[in-house]
Amino acid sequence: MTIDVVSIFPEYLAGLQLSLIGKAVDRGQLALNVRDLRDFTFDRHNTVDDSPYGGGAGMVMKAEPWALALEEILASRPGDVQAAQPSGGAQPTDGAQLIAGAKPTGGAKPTLIVPSPAGEVFDQRIAEDLASRQHLVFACGRYEGIDQRVIDWAGEHFELRPMSIGDYVLNGGEVASMVMIEAISRLIPGVIGNPESLTEESHEDGLLEYPIYTKPASWRGRDVPEILLSGNHAAIARWRRDRRLERTAEVRPDLLARLSDLSRDDQAALE
Numbered sequence: 001m002t003i004d005v006v007s008i009f010p011e012y013l014a015g016l017q018l019s020l021i022g023k024a025v026d027r028g029q030l031a032l033n034v035r036d037l038r039d040f041t042f043d044r045h046n047t048v049d050d051s052p053y054g055g056g057a058g059m060v061m062k063a064e065p066w067a068l069a070l071e072e073i074l075a076s077r078p079g080d081v082q083a084a085q086p087s088g089g090a091q092p093t094d095g096a097q098l099i100a101g102a103k104p105t106g107g108a109k110p111t112l113i114v115p116s117p118a119g120e121v122f123d124q125r126i127a128e129d130l131a132s133r134q135h136l137v138f139a140c141g142r143y144e145g146i147d148q149r150v151i152d153w154a155g156e157h158f159e160l161r162p163m164s165i166g167d168y169v170l171n172g173g174e175v176a177s178m179v180m181i182e183a184i185s186r187l188i189p190g191v192i193g194n195p196e197s198l199t200e201e202s203h204e205d206g207l208l209e210y211p212i213y214t215k216p217a218s219w220r221g222r223d224v225p226e227i228l229l230s231g232n233h234a235a236i237a238r239w240r241r242d243r244r245l246e247r248t249a250e251v252r253p254d255l256l257a258r259l260s261d262l263s264r265d266d267q268a269a270l271e
């Protein structure tokens with residue numbers, strides 16, 4: 001998979017080089033390119049924003065730098081839409097700050113994720129769906145957002161996905177993009193060493209995780225539940241499922257309401 005990110009704060013994304021995602025990049029399972037939007041401006045102040053038509057508070061990100069950045073990303077894909085030449089002035093050179101060499105992917109339209117509190121709410125199901133894509137592009141807006149015309153234009157060249165990470169407002173799309181990139185990239189086959197660790201996680205099957213314990217068996221007067229020391233795998237599996245059901249019913253009854261296939265044992269655990 002190739003992930004391109006465009007931001008006026010490319011340093012924000014440096015954290016992605018750490019840990020599992022950094023290793024996936026080193027192993028060539030993921031190509032991650034971060035571009036600075038200001039590299040696609042040609043005035044002395046590298047202006048990326050202006051006041052909103054119609055008035056109102058805050059600033060709006062200008063269309064042209066976004067179009068140039070996205071065209072450069074499209075042009076890096078052989079066999080895909082040929083990028084239009086920027087209208088007049090200097091041409092951007094290679095604005096990409098390469099964290100790892102991008103592998104051109106070609107084929108289907110790349111997916112453009114525009115983080116926004118007005119987007120569809122991102123969840124594990126969407127992460128799984130996006131993990132199957134060849135090429136994801138994250139457009140990190142700031143200020144009040146991006147001129148709608150470039151979003152509409154991008155919809156002709158990309159699979160457009162405005163995406164919110166929850167019902168609250170952040171200062172920009174960088175942190176939201178990092179959240180989504182982490183959730184998606186850990187689902188790429190081979191990125192997580194032990195794929196079994198993905199199967200019993202919260203949200204994987206609509207239930208929250210069971211509580212977990214490690215040594216010592218007794219800590220400050222609190223003991224690990226005895227059944228976990230029993231060696232009885234079937235009983236442990238049932239105990240864990242019961243705890244998942246209980247926890248979900250208590251903390252996220254909305255998730256439980258969506259489950260249709262609860263067994264009799266499951267229903268007993270909830271009584």
Ligand code: ADE
Nearest residue numbers: 115116117164165170176
């Ligand atoms: N940008 C600002 N707030 C956001 C949110 N909740 N989700 C995604 N992007 C955002």
